[in-house]
Structure formats: structure tokens, C-alpha cells
Amino acid sequence: MQYREADYDRAGLLAHIERQFKVAWDGVHGINHWLRVQHYASRVGMRRGADPLVVELFALLHDSCRESERHDPLHGQRGAELAYALNGTFFSLSGHQIDLLCTAIYFHSDGLTHSDVTIQSCWDGDRMDLGRVGIQPNPKFLSKEAAVLLDELIPQSVDLNR
Structure with missing residues (x-):
């Protein structure tokens, strides 16, 4: 499923997020993480039939309201x-x-899994980037498609981090 670019102002959204972002833009929960999440979640989502616009927006927004790089239990809300x-x-x-x-x-x-392919694809993308903080993703929290892609995509993250 594709979305129309006319329905989405990516540059405006990113500028808005950057203006209100409270932690380091290039930190562990910043833009580089979001772009890797987008890469991973999009790859999983294509295989699962997820909504590509929701997946991309998730990647850009999921950590955008963090107030700390450490424990911040309300950032999702x-x-x-x-x-x-x-x-x-x-x-x-x-x-x-x-x-x-x-x-x-x-x-x-919250460490959950979900039966909806779009939601789980979003969570898969975020979890597949746990290596950035020294955590190996646990396949029991990934869709089977993400678990299969894990070995293929994680080595690419080294290049995405540069």
C-alpha cells in the first residue's frame, strides 16, 4: 500500500519535531534512531502488508516527546x-x-506484541534497533518476518550509524 505525498509534509513534521525535541537530536533516541526504525519497520511492514504511512510516522514520532535519554515511562503517552x-x-x-x-x-x-500487522511492524522496527544500546533483540517479541530479517538487517545498521 502506498500513500500520496500530498497527504504528508515530511519536512514540516521533522522541523516541528526538532523545534520541540528536549533531548539530544543526535542522541540515542534521536533522529538517527528514528531513521533506522523507519528502515527496519518499512522492510518488515512491506512483507506483512502494514500501512506504510503509519509505519513511517511511528518511526519519526515514537520517541519525539522524550524528556530524558534514560527512563521516561510517559514518553509513549x-x-x-x-x-x-x-x-x-x-x-x-x-x-x-x-x-x-x-x-x-x-x-x-511496554514489551508487548500485537496481532495488528501495522502496530507489530512498528514495534519490530524499534526493537530491531536495540543494539544501539547494547541489547540483543529477543525474537519472542518480534513478528516471524522481523525475526527472519534480523540477521540480514542488523549488520546494515553499522552503516546506517555512520
Whole structure:
């Protein structure tokens, strides 16, 4: 499934996020992490039939409201609230799409799995980048498609980090 670029102002969204971002833009939860999450989640999502716009927006928004690089248990809730507030400004999602996006953001760090292919693809992308903080992703928290891609994609993350 593709989305129309007219429905999405990527540059405007990124500029907005950067202005309000409270931790280091190039830190462990910053833009480089988001781009890797987008890469991983998009690859998994293509194989699973996930909504590509929701996946991309998740990657850019899931850690955008962090107030700390360390423990920040409310960052998912704040990120979901931001995504909901920005719908209609930088992107236009249907009611179903915004529900998927907000659910994925809100619960992304709670160690859950989900039966919805879009939500799980988002979480897979985030979990596949745990190596950046020295954690090996656990296949029991990944979709079978992500677990298969893990060995293929993780070596690429070395190049994406540069």
C-alpha cells in the first residue's frame, strides 16, 4: 500500500519535531534512531502488508516527546498525544490509521506484541534497533518476518550509524 505525498509534509513534521525535541537530536533516541526504525519497520511492514504511512510516522514520532535519554515511562503517552494533535496539520490520517499510530506509539516500550500487522511492524522496527544500546533483540517479541530479517538487517545498521 502506498500513500500520496500530498497527504504528508515530511519536512514540516521533522522541523516541528526538532523545534520541540528536549533531548539530544543526535542522541540515542534521536533522529538517527528514528531513521533506522523507519528502515527496519518499512522492510518488515512491506512483507506483512502494514500501512506504510503509519509505519513511517511511528518511526519519526515514537520517541519525539522524550524528556530524558534514560527512563521516561510517559514518553509513549506524550508521543501519542502529539501524533493525535498533529493529524490534519503535517499528515492526514483516517480514524483507523490515527488509532493504529497512537496505539503503536503509546505502548511501544511496554514489551508487548500485537496481532495488528501495522502496530507489530512498528514495534519490530524499534526493537530491531536495540543494539544501539547494547541489547540483543529477543525474537519472542518480534513478528516471524522481523525475526527472519534480523540477521540480514542488523549488520546494515553499522552503516546506517555512520
